[in-house]
Amino acid sequence: MILNELKSLRWADLLLYSLLDPRSLYRQINRNEPKAFTLSFVMPAIVAIVEILTLSLLGKQTPFFYYKVTYGWILLFLCQALASMIAASLMDMASQFFGWKGNIREFIILINFSLFPRVFILPLVYIFRVFNFAPLFFHAFFSLGLLVWSALVVIQGVSEMHSCNFGKATLVFLFPAILIGTTLFFMMILLAICGIGYISI
Amino acid sequence: MDRNRKLLISILALLVLSSVIAIVDISMNMQQKHGMGISLTGPPVGPGVGVVRIEGPIQLNGIQSPFGGMPSAEQVIRRLNELEQNGDIRAIVVRINSPGGTVGATQEIYEKLWRLRKKNIPIIASMGEIAASGGYYIASACNVIVANHGTITGSIGVIAMSPNLRGLFEKLGISMTVIKSGRYKDILSAFREISPEERQLIQEIIDSSYRKFLKDVARGRQMSESDLEPIADGRVMGGESALKYKLVDALGTFEDALDKARQLSKLSEDAPVYDETRTPFEQLLFDIGGRFTGQGITVPDPRGLQFENSYRVEYRCVQ
Numbered sequence: 001m002i003l004n005e006l007k008s009l010r011w012a013d014l015l016l017y018s019l020l021d022p023r024s025l026y027r028q029i030n031r032n033e034p035k036a037f038t039l040s041f042v043m044p045a046i047v048a049i050v051e052i053l054t055l056s057l058l059g060k061q062t063p064f065f066y067y068k069v070t071y072g073w074i075l076l077f078l079c080q081a082l083a084s085m086i087a088a089s090l091m092d093m094a095s096q097f098f099g100w101k102g103n104i105r106e107f108i109i110l111i112n113f114s115l116f117p118r119v120f121i122l123p124l125v126y127i128f129r130v131f132n133f134a135p136l137f138f139h140a141f142f143s144l145g146l147l148v149w150s151a152l153v154v155i156q157g158v159s160e161m162h163s164c165n166f167g168k169a170t171l172v173f174l175f176p177a178i179l180i181g182t183t184l185f186f187m188m189i190l191l192a193i194c195g196i197g198y199i200s201i
Numbered sequence: 202m203d204r205n206r207k208l209l210i211s212i213l214a215l216l217v218l219s220s221v222i223a224i225v226d227i228s229m230n231m232q233q234k235h236g237m238g239i240s241l242t243g244p245p246v247g248p249g250v251g252v253v254r255i256e257g258p259i260q261l262n263g264i265q266s267p268f269g270g271m272p273s274a275e276q277v278i279r280r281l282n283e284l285e286q287n288g289d290i291r292a293i294v295v296r297i298n299s300p301g302g303t304v305g306a307t308q309e310i311y312e313k314l315w316r317l318r319k320k321n322i323p324i325i326a327s328m329g330e331i332a333a334s335g336g337y338y339i340a341s342a343c344n345v346i347v348a349n350h351g352t353i354t355g356s357i358g359v360i361a362m363s364p365n366l367r368g369l370f371e372k373l374g375i376s377m378t379v380i381k382s383g384r385y386k387d388i389l390s391a392f393r394e395i396s397p398e399e400r401q402l403i404q405e406i407i408d409s410s411y412r413k414f415l416k417d418v419a420r421g422r423q424m425s426e427s428d429l430e431p432i433a434d435g436r437v438m439g440g441e442s443a444l445k446y447k448l449v450d451a452l453g454t455f456e457d458a459l460d461k462a463r464q465l466s467k468l469s470e471d472a473p474v475y476d477e478t479r480t481p482f483e484q485l486l487f488d489i490g491g492r493f494t495g496q497g498i499t500v501p502d503p504r505g506l507q508f509e510n511s512y513r514v515e516y517r518c519v520q
Contacts, residue, residue: 009203009206009210012205012206012209012210013206015209015213016205016206016208016209019209049220050216050220053220053223053224053227054223056223056227057226057227061227061230062231063231065227065228065231069224119216122216122219122223123215123216123219126222126223
């Protein structure tokens with residue numbers, strides 16, 4: 001059954017929509033045809049390995065690479081998957097503040113598929129590394145660009161999910177970043193004060 | 202839609218291809234730089250040489266902070282016990298970088314090393330920048346002493362110092378009320394001149410500690426005390442002079458000391474070294490600790506901070 005599903009190439013539509021048409025991506029997720037929840041976790045796994053390869057290409061190449069590409073990949077995948085789930089939970093929470101129905105499962109799928117554009121970082125950076133033309137700058141540049149692309153996928157998906165305008169969908173998307181950022185900021189300040197107090201007394 | 206699907210599959214195939222090329226590229230670069238590629242160097246195993254480090258002023262209780270600190274005599278002895286009990290340790294190198302320290306702490310380390318030497322464990326002293334006074338006392342317990350050409354050593358002698366603040370106190374109009382149980386209870390007080398009787402008492406302690414120093418060095422170096430006495434006047438000397446006066450056996454580095462240890466214990470040239478070096482994380486914490494507690498690169502003198510306990514008899518090179 002899984003083989004038939006793979007052969008049908010219906011899963012490819014999800015990837016294609018995540019690149020070209022996020023609204024269609026959401027509609028496909030909503031139809032649950034094909035079942036996308038498990039499949040969506042392939043995206044963090046692919047993105048994790050691509051990011052490790054890209055950073056290894058740009059950085060110092062030592063035998064530690066083999067650890068990065070095996071254990072490090074699993075670690076990064078788990079972190080990425082956890083981050084997706086936390087972001088999905090917080091976005092779902094923000095949606096409910098607006099009075100919309102909770103839908104965490106679809107949020108997780110949407111966020112996971114929104115990671116897909118980030119896989120292009122490897123071929124893009126590779127070109128500049130081959131020509132040795134400011135690869136680090138272009139890594140930062142493309143990373144930002146692809147991050148914005150991923151964000152747009154989620155925002156449009158949320159807009160389609162709750163039939164809301166782009167502004168509200170952006171607010172929902174930014175809610176986890178604002179909440180986590182503010183909390184971490186204050187936590188760091190308090191930790192630094194406590195740390196300095198502990199050391200200096 | 203089929204056409205789009207095929208296009209996407211092509212994109213995915215290209216991504217897989219670029220990933221494979223990246224892996225091959227990285228692996229080839231590594232092989233060029235590191236030869237065999239993967240180099241799995243595990244922790245050292247088998248018979249080898251143990252290293253003990255004595256750094257900074259020698260005290261029974263070292264300077265400690267939440268991030269670490271200077272090793273104390275007790276820690277050094279604990280480390281020596283560990284090495285003694287470890288069946289893989291065939292020789293010990295004592296790395297000394299110390300101007301000396303308190304008499305009691307120095308003698309404890311000396312006696313521990315001497316006991317190990319009696320057990321026929323080859324012990325080699327490797328002197329760093331300075332191994333003077335108490336630092337040399339400890340080194341003399343070792344079978345072989347290796348010093349650098351520029352090592353400051355010698356300073357065989359005993360010293361006790363106390364500040365005399367009487368003049369300052371008089372200027373400031375401060376007087377100290379002392380209630381004591383005996384006439385010598387405030388001996389070496391910083392608030393008055395020392396009396397001839399008190400000086401005599403302290404001199405006796407100094408002389409006794411000096412005789413013990415001389416005796417122990419002579420025993421360790423297998424020299425007579427009369428041969429040692431002419432140079433045991435507190436003078437410091439460099440590595441070359443120390444070799445001339447037979448205070449050290451050879452000039453060389455820490456590596457030379459390790460080689461000598463391997464040679465004396467009949468170990469192979471590549472026998473492992475069991476050092477007590479800090480991990481990079483511990484080093485980072487130690488550095489941070491030093492920064493926050495005001496400790497610099499040079500070793501702080503705790504006497505500067507401990508006014509009350511300002512008299513102590515030391516095997517110490519005054520810098």
